Amino acid sequence: SKGTYDHYMLKEIDEQPNVMRKISKNYINDDGSLNVEQDLLDEIKQADRLYIVAAGTSYHAGLVGRNIFEKIADVPVDVELGSEFGYHMPKLSKKPFFIFLSQSGETADSRQVLVKVNEMKLPSLTMTNVANSTLSREATYTMELLAGPEIAVASTKAYTAQIAVEAVLAKALGEAKDLQIAKEFNLKEQLALAANGIQTIVDEKDKIKKLTADYLTNKSDAFYIGRGVDYALSLEAALKLKEISYIHAEGFAAGELKHGTIALIEKDTPVFAYVNDGIGASHTRGNIQEVEARGAHVLVIASQKYAEAGDQIIIPEIDELISPIISIVPAQLIAYYASLARGNDVDKPRNLAKSVTVE
Numbered sequence: 037s038k039g040t041y042d043h044y045m046l047k048e049i050d051e052q053p054n055v056m057r058k059i060s061k062n063y064i065n066d067d068g069s070l071n072v073e074q075d076l077l078d079e080i081k082q083a084d085r086l087y088i089v090a091a092g093t094s095y096h097a098g099l100v101g102r103n104i105f106e107k108i109a110d111v112p113v114d115v116e117l118g119s120e121f122g123y124h125m126p127k128l129s130k131k132p133f134f135i136f137l138s139q140s141g142e143t144a145d146s147r148q149v150l151v152k153v154n155e156m157k158l159p160s161l162t163m164t165n166v167a168n169s170t171l172s173r174e175a176t177y178t179m180e181l182l183a184g185p186e187i188a189v190a191s192t193k194a195y196t197a198q199i200a201v202e203a204v205l206a207k208a209l210g211e212a213k214d215l216q217i218a219k220e221f222n223l224k225e226q227l228a229l230a231a232n233g234i235q236t237i238v239d240e241k242d243k244i245k246k247l248t249a250d251y252l253t254n255k256s257d258a259f260y261i262g263r264g265v266d267y268a269l270s271l272e273a274a275l276k277l278k279e280i281s282y283i284h285a286e287g288f289a290a291g292e293l294k295h296g297t298i299a300l301i302e303k304d305t306p307v308f309a310y311v312n313d314g315i316g317a318s319h320t321r322g323n324i325q326e327v328e329a330r331g332a333h334v335l336v337i338a339s340q341k342y343a344e345a346g347d348q349i350i351i352p353e354i355d356e357l358i359s360p361i362i363s364i365v366p367a368q369l370i371a372y373y374a375s376l377a378r379g380n381d382v383d384k385p386r387n388l389a390k391s392v393t394v395e
């Protein structure tokens with residue numbers, strides 16, 4: 037039930053610190069070892085490439101996961117939309133391993149890929165919030181997201197749970213390969229930082245509500261920009277805003293603006309700029325100046341490390357690789373308050389269903 041909340045979405049946003057603690061407790065043993073099926077590790081260790089297949093928000097969680105697997109487990113990763121990949125399957129690597137990300141475990145676009153993967157007798161894992169879902173039953177292995185039922189159509193806690201569970205698997209795989217970087221990645225500490233960091237952001241609701249009114253009232257377009265990990269995050273931030281506020285929003289690689297999209301910037305165009313990515317930070321600052329010079333109304337969301345005077349939302353400390361777990365939360369809240377201000381049905385946006393069971 038919604039309890040004291042007006043909407044499931046806000047309740048689910050607020051549950052995220054607990055979801056992080058639950059994932060930590062269930063997947064990390066007291067001695068620091070990880071609770072991941074040995075058969076799964078033995079099999080995924082053989083893979084020369086991981087193929088992450090998903091849709092919507094889960095696809096965006098896959099884009100964040102790619103980085104984590106490549107850095108911590110030293111394996112190349114392709115992230116694919118089920119609706120594209122199934123019908124235009126590229127030439128696969130010699131030893132592919134498929135990971136299906138799906139909150140519901142029922143998404144038809146992802147399932148049709150799994151059917152083909154099974155026909156080819158290739159190994160697969162489904163990461164899902166619903167243990168006995170179709171994708172879970174039909175894949176070789178399952179890892180649960182442990183986010184608890186997600187009712188609002190706009191996915192929030194499943195996204196952050198997916199990133200956390202991808203990090204669990206990446207670390208387990210890296211350790212199985214005896215990689216130093218995996219052993220040194222202190223996931224227990226990171227998930228604790230994630231829980232506390234999300235809490236800090238959700239405690240700033242009033243401030244974020246005001247910023248939303250300030251930046252988005254009567255606006256019909258908005259941009260999220262960032263580089264690296266923040267680019268992946270921008271895609272999810274923009275999807276949240278479009279799907280429940282119906283404001284046209286785009287997530288953009290900050291460096292791509294000047295290759296076309298900057299033509300859309302006018303006086304007062306809202307631009308939400310993320311500065312959490314260490315390598316990209318100074319270049320993104322440059323892009324912020326470029327859009328400001330053309331009149332954009334820029335709100336900067338920066339990690340403590342890269343924050344500057346005037347930045348309006350600060351992301352508490354966390355490893356960059358999993359930073360979207362915290363940095364998505366302001367965007368979830370911005371979408372929520374924008375939707376609310378427009379009088380939309382926050383939990384059941386027009387034209388959308390919670391699980392999409394048609395291709």
Ligand code: M6R
Pocket residue numbers: 091092093094137138139140141142143146189190191192279390391392
């Ligand atoms: O259940 P799934 O994770 O497979 O669903 C995939 C998408 O349909 C889903 O993430 C959708 O994009 C959400 N409404 C986004 O908030």
